[in-house]
Amino acid sequence: MAEIDSKYAKEQRTAPGAGGKKLLQLSSSPHIAAPASAAALMRNVLVALAPAAIFGCVIFGLPASLNIAVSVASAMIAETLFRRILKRESRVKDLSAAVTGLLLALVIPPATPLWMTALGAIFAVVVVKEFFGGLGSNVFNPALSARAFLLMSFPAALTEWNKPNDLSAGLTAGFDAVSAVTPLNIIKQGGGIAGVADSFGGAADYASVIKTLFFGNRGGSTGETSMLLILAGAVYLLATKTIDWRAPLAMLAAVAAGSLALGLDPLFGVLSGGVLFGAVFMATDYTTAPLTAKGKLLFGAGAGLITILIRKWGAFPEGVTYGILIMNAFTPFLNKLLSRKYGYVPMKKPSASATTSVAEAKEAKK
Numbered sequence: 001m002a003e004i005d006s007k008y009a010k011e012q013r014t015a016p017g018a019g020g021k022k023l024l025q026l027s028s029s030p031h032i033a034a035p036a037s038a039a040a041l042m043r044n045v046l047v048a049l050a051p052a053a054i055f056g057c058v059i060f061g062l063p064a065s066l067n068i069a070v071s072v073a074s075a076m077i078a079e080t081l082f083r084r085i086l087k088r089e090s091r092v093k094d095l096s097a098a099v100t101g102l103l104l105a106l107v108i109p110p111a112t113p114l115w116m117t118a119l120g121a122i123f124a125v126v127v128v129k130e131f132f133g134g135l136g137s138n139v140f141n142p143a144l145s146a147r148a149f150l151l152m153s154f155p156a157a158l159t160e161w162n163k164p165n166d167l168s169a170g171l172t173a174g175f176d177a178v179s180a181v182t183p184l185n186i187i188k189q190g191g192g193i194a195g196v197a198d199s200f201g202g203a204a205d206y207a208s209v210i211k212t213l214f215f216g217n218r219g220g221s222t223g224e225t226s227m228l229l230i231l232a233g234a235v236y237l238l239a240t241k242t243i244d245w246r247a248p249l250a251m252l253a254a255v256a257a258g259s260l261a262l263g264l265d266p267l268f269g270v271l272s273g274g275v276l277f278g279a280v281f282m283a284t285d286y287t288t289a290p291l292t293a294k295g296k297l298l299f300g301a302g303a304g305l306i307t308i309l310i311r312k313w314g315a316f317p318e319g320v321t322y323g324i325l326i327m328n329a330f331t332p333f334l335n336k337l338l339s340r341k342y343g344y345v346p347m348k349k350p351s352a353s354a355t356t357s358v359a360e361a362k363e364a365k366k
């Protein structure tokens with residue numbers, strides 16, 4: 001075999017008895033190359049997360065900042081050490097561990113004890129990712145899996161919320177871990193919109209509550225409070241073609257429709273909790289979400305419906321984590337059910353004239 005210059009070649013070998021000619025070991029088809037690398041995609045996600053992360057540090061103060069730093073550092077160090085133990089090449093430069101650590105820090109309470117945050121980051125990277133083969137091989141979303149692990153292991157700490165800073169009074173209140181409740185907690189306990197308004201400082205009208213939910217100066221997870229900044233991140237990811245619109249839109253539509261069907265407020269359901277954050281940053285994960293367009297729509301719709309069912313009847317006020325993780329388990333099935341068949345040509349049903357001609361030919365033979 002003559003020597004061939006190919007970018008898909010993995011290595012060159014000289015075959016015995018081949019006259020000194022070199023053989024190439026090629027990768028299997030299909031040979032599709034994309035200009036975007038994993039590092040470039042992860043960098044886009046970090047840029048999109050930056051506004052929500054910075055806002056979380058502003059309104060929750062030092063606890064949120066420390067949690068973000070500890071989570072990102074723990075994830076990157078854990079990945080590096082684990083791969084070194086297994087004598088595998090380090091992947092810290094692809095930024096996937098940094099994204100996992102940041103996502104985890106943004107979906108947990110800002111005052112989560114730092115050792116718990118570090119434990120969650122290590123669990124996300126080592127158990128959920130590396131145990132399954134590393135980047136691109138995990139079955140479940142690492143950050144959400146770590147959040148579920150922490151919530152089941154330390155429910156008290158993972159349901160303790162900080163009161164946000166009063167931005168009009170300066171940046172001082174958020175440095176103290178003052179216990180507060182989230183809007184979903186208030187609704188779950190039967191407080192209604194009036195109770196939510198009281199927690200916001202007495203803005204009693206519905207429009208003021210929705211405005212506060214949209215801009216985000218309220219209690220909640222570090223990066224899930226400001227819908228405006230999450231939407232800004234979504235626009236950036238869509239503009240850079242980092243994510244697909246189908247799963248997020250289907251999830252938001254399912255949450256709104258499910259809320260309406262169960263007698264809940266659809267707009268409140270979409271703007272409260274981690275629905276928008278989960279739809280934009282978790283339901284669009286390349287590895288744990290379906291590959292096909294129809295699969296993405298079904299995935300998002302399923303995650304949204306499960307979220308609303310948990311909110312309505314579950315023990316916890318929020319269901320985004322489990323909604324997405326449950327649909328992660330269905331991803332292989334959706335990929336298989338709705339897979340694209342390359343090189344397959346469906347059989348065409350013969351026309352009436354062709355059927356008649358065949359029948360006439362049989363009669364002629366008789």
